[in-house]
Amino acid sequence: MTNTKYLNTVLTVIAVLLAGNLWVGAHQSPTASTSLEGSALAQGRVDAGQQRAEMINQLKSLTSSVDALSKKLSDGSIKVKVEGDADHD
Numbered sequence: 654m655t656n657t658k659y660l661n662t663v664l665t666v667i668a669v670l671l672a673g674n675l676w677v678g679a680h681q682s683p684t685a686s687t688s689l690e691g692s693a694l695a696q697g698r699v700d701a702g703q704q705r706a707e708m709i710n711q712l713k714s715l716t717s718s719v720d721a722l723s724k725k726l727s728d729g730s731i732k733v734k735v736e737g738d739a740d741h742d
Contacts, residue, residue, distance in 0.1 A: 725731045
């Protein structure tokens, strides 16, 4: 009789945990994605060419940002000042 009570208790706990997991999974909001990739995945299709074109555009944007930062560092328009005692390193 004790084995049956224990088994029923364990099975009930497992059922409650699974129900809680299902509840959280069903009510969890998906991350908001405004990119075309997110909408394609939501519809169950992926356009690899479109993904590559988007990645290339992002890389071009990143390259131009890095080039602008590099130009500012090399022409001296950004100055760095370090303060503090050198003895306390």
